[in-house]
Amino acid sequence: xxxxxxxxxxxxxxxxxxxxxxxxxxxxxxxxxxxxxxxxxxxxxxxxxxxxxxxxxxxxxxxxxxxxxxxxxxxxxxxxxxxxxxxxxxxxxxxxxxxxxxxxxxxxxxxxxxxxxxxxxxxxxxxxxxxxxxxxxxxxxxxxxxxxxxxxxxxxxxxxxxxxxxxxxxxxxxxxxxxxxxxxxxxxxxxxxxxxxxxxxxxxxxxxxxxxxxxxxxxxxxxxxxxxxxxxxxxxxxxxxxxxxxxxxxxxxxxxxxxxxxxxxxxxxxxxxxxxxxxxxxxxxxxxxxxxxxxxxxxxxxxxxxxxxx
Amino acid sequence: xxxxxxxxxxxxxxxxxxxxxxxxxxxxxxxxxxxxxxxxxxxxxxxxxxxxxxxxxxxxxxxxxxxxxxxxxxxxxxxxxxxxxxxxxxxxxxxxxxxxxxxxxxxxxxxxxxxxxxxxxxxxxxxxxxxxxxxxxxxxxxxxxxxxxxxxxxxxxxxxxxxxxxxxxxxxxxxxxxxxxxxxxxxxxxxxxxxxxxxxxxxxxxxxxxxxxxxxxxxxxxxxxxxxxxxxxxxxxxxxxxxxxxxxxxxxxxxxxxxxxxxxxxxxxxxxxxxxxxxxxxxxxxxxxxxxxxxxxxxxxxxxxxxxxxxxxxxxxxxxxxxxxxxxxxxxxxxxxxxxxxxxxxxxxxxxxxxxxxxxxxxxxxxxxxxxxxxxxxxxxxxxxxxxxxxxxxxxxxxxxxxxxxxxxxxxxxxxxxxxxxxxxxxxxxxxxxxxxxxxxxxxxxxxxxxxxxxxxxxxxxxxxxxxxxxxxxxxxxxxxxxxxxxxxxxxxxxxxxxxxxxxxxxxxxxxxxxxxxxxxxxxxxxxxxxxxxxxxxxxxxxx
Numbered sequence: 001x002x003x004x005x006x007x008x009x010x011x012x013x014x015x016x017x018x019x020x021x022x023x024x025x026x027x028x029x030x031x032x033x034x035x036x037x038x039x040x041x042x043x044x045x046x047x048x049x050x051x052x053x054x055x056x057x058x059x060x061x062x063x064x065x066x067x068x069x070x071x072x073x074x075x076x077x078x079x080x081x082x083x084x085x086x087x088x089x090x091x092x093x094x095x096x097x098x099x100x101x102x103x104x105x106x107x108x109x110x111x112x113x114x115x116x117x118x119x120x121x122x123x124x125x126x127x128x129x130x131x132x133x134x135x136x137x138x139x140x141x142x143x144x145x146x147x148x149x150x151x152x153x154x155x156x157x158x159x160x161x162x163x164x165x166x167x168x169x170x171x172x173x174x175x176x177x178x179x180x181x182x183x184x185x186x187x188x189x190x191x192x193x194x195x196x197x198x199x200x201x202x203x204x205x206x207x208x209x210x211x212x213x214x215x216x217x218x219x220x221x222x223x224x225x226x227x228x229x230x231x232x233x234x235x236x237x238x239x240x241x242x243x244x245x246x247x248x249x250x251x252x253x254x255x256x257x258x259x260x261x262x263x264x265x266x267x268x269x270x271x272x273x274x275x276x277x278x279x280x281x282x283x284x285x286x287x288x289x290x291x292x293x294x295x296x297x298x299x300x301x302x303x304x305x306x307x308x309x310x
Numbered sequence: 311x312x313x314x315x316x317x318x319x320x321x322x323x324x325x326x327x328x329x330x331x332x333x334x335x336x337x338x339x340x341x342x343x344x345x346x347x348x349x350x351x352x353x354x355x356x357x358x359x360x361x362x363x364x365x366x367x368x369x370x371x372x373x374x375x376x377x378x379x380x381x382x383x384x385x386x387x388x389x390x391x392x393x394x395x396x397x398x399x400x401x402x403x404x405x406x407x408x409x410x411x412x413x414x415x416x417x418x419x420x421x422x423x424x425x426x427x428x429x430x431x432x433x434x435x436x437x438x439x440x441x442x443x444x445x446x447x448x449x450x451x452x453x454x455x456x457x458x459x460x461x462x463x464x465x466x467x468x469x470x471x472x473x474x475x476x477x478x479x480x481x482x483x484x485x486x487x488x489x490x491x492x493x494x495x496x497x498x499x500x501x502x503x504x505x506x507x508x509x510x511x512x513x514x515x516x517x518x519x520x521x522x523x524x525x526x527x528x529x530x531x532x533x534x535x536x537x538x539x540x541x542x543x544x545x546x547x548x549x550x551x552x553x554x555x556x557x558x559x560x561x562x563x564x565x566x567x568x569x570x571x572x573x574x575x576x577x578x579x580x581x582x583x584x585x586x587x588x589x590x591x592x593x594x595x596x597x598x599x600x601x602x603x604x605x606x607x608x609x610x611x612x613x614x615x616x617x618x619x620x621x622x623x624x625x626x627x628x629x630x631x632x633x634x635x636x637x638x639x640x641x642x643x644x645x646x647x648x649x650x651x652x653x654x655x656x657x658x659x660x661x662x663x664x665x666x667x668x669x670x671x672x673x674x675x676x677x678x679x680x681x682x683x684x685x686x687x688x689x690x691x692x693x694x695x696x697x698x699x700x701x702x703x704x705x706x707x708x709x710x711x712x713x714x715x716x717x718x719x720x721x722x723x724x725x726x727x728x729x730x731x732x733x734x735x736x737x738x739x740x741x742x743x744x745x746x747x748x749x750x751x752x753x754x755x756x757x758x759x760x761x762x763x764x765x766x767x768x769x770x771x772x773x774x775x776x777x778x779x780x781x782x783x784x785x786x787x788x789x790x791x792x793x794x795x796x797x798x799x800x801x802x803x804x805x806x807x808x809x810x811x812x813x814x815x816x817x818x819x820x821x822x823x824x825x826x827x828x829x830x831x832x833x834x835x836x837x838x839x840x841x842x843x844x845x846x847x848x849x850x851x852x853x854x
Contacts, residue, residue, distance in 0.1 A: 032735025038448050050467035051446040084363040166574040170540040258571040260539045
């Protein structure tokens, strides 16, 4: 087990270097120059442009820039500075991540609790009314685009009923984040429910279930231990990768509810060609993905006794 | 349905607010009690402003989110009144006899927010610092024209400055300094009102970067805090000696992810002043806000820039461009597609600028399909019979570009297509690299309210804003003559003549002037917008 984890951690190094390099190169090849962009319609004189590029190190060859950047991250945990504002990227990350973590965490909890609950209810009563109701409900959620859902939530709960403020304020308190978290988690919730329902319905008919019933085990133990443990494997796989998606892919939800998190920052960095910010953000997200997938793999062993890691 | 409901809500909130003030009124506010719109001189209001792109250094701030904040914190020598007239702010006088040597006298008792006095050196040193190439300030080229600029800011890329200071700036005494220009410029005093000509306190130079995070200025507001991506707070400077002393206690610049969310917050009372209304809310904002809705022209223009370097236009008769211009139905497009957010342009200089003349382009900006067709035919037709309009897809321009294209095609039969670039950066790249196929979307907001700003800075050969690389020797000579005219009036007049002639060259096709479509909350009053489209912060009054 320990050796397996160590091997996996070592494997992260090439993945980490590969992804960051790829993103660095992609930002570099995008048309548009971040320094020229500072001047807008007004035009810029070449000497000032050259001086700014030189100060930012943008006149170096791309691989040298990448090398300097990685050196900064690894040696001093320094993600560089933003081109326009001159702020350290670690500050930008520090501003955006706490909010995003809270939002993604809440969405994640909603997704697990409601998704698993609905999935179990449907799976255990496959083919009956509950199952059909859950099917309709989840299909509905899956088919509605996020921004439509967000808009509906806002106009009903904020404007018509007045239960919530339409936008998240600067403090981004837990209470204010409930509505965006529901919108953000709803799509994944539906997927989790569908996945859980299918695997449970399938496993209900398997041999070990029949054995367990035949042994005369109590129903709680049959469902809770035997059925759930095996049915959860695909769901865990989905959840593991979904946390990263919730953090990085919340651009629409964040924009709708005025949440100043990672999604919006990533979008803005792309628009402004802030390569260092973008790579910094994505680096953290890559790390999140890597650790989540390691965690998922380790959980497999817990859930399925047949899986052993040497 | 929803409108009715929200109106009820507002009414309810107003009653609660009244009750609250009645309770908490106390004795000290008795004098104002009952008067409609009683004003709290220390009230703080909030305004929607995005996160400034740059640190808050006056010479490094070009985009609107940063400049509205630096303008609040810094005052310059002069400013303009709404009619475009020059007003002395920090300067006692700005005099010249030959438009080449300018003498600035400062008002004596001005202080920076840290208590140090504002002297001639505060100005001269700041300008020398900003112009110096090693400090790489985006607005450095504004000092071009002052004698010795080339020494501190060599034109060659990568060259080192030859001097630390511009020889044209001389300190006479603590409150007097002179500015010598390379060549006479009658409207130079107007340039001095731009943010880049701000003074800087001595503390700035120790750590310019930190000063950009926590600026110390001499303006009507003192900087208090900057919570990145959330808000910037400034408070009234009680020691302020200028004419534009703040009538409120301070301003909070609030950051919103989208203008739609800001509008929702305006309706629910979480933000007081907006700078613009999103397309989604434009159809309803007048009904929602009533007399708190703002709809006002400001000095900015949108044009179709012509890529003069392309084969299509190199030797083409300007009549063709006149014809294309007449094929654009500006009235209908501004009313429908643009939902009344623009006003059809009739010339190249925007309204509210010194020397603005109505209808200068004559028939050329009037919609007349028959004449358009005739003109294009007379000029030899559009080479290739197809044109492209380049725009950036992230700026909400697609709709009107399509409408303009349709209008041209319907009126003249010339094929027209939008040429979409992913975003503004890519759009600029193509313009600089001379890759624009035939037209590009151009926008220009005034820097200083003199018509030269809309002509010299856009159509002179080699001007930084001349993205179409238009070049004409006659016109250059006339611009030069206008620049060297003996007085401001004569210079403005000369530029008016130049503008009249532009119709024969058609360096750009004028489309429309911008309007401010905005609004404010019930908490504030006396909200007005300046020529650059920004609200005049110091005038805003917060109600009790």
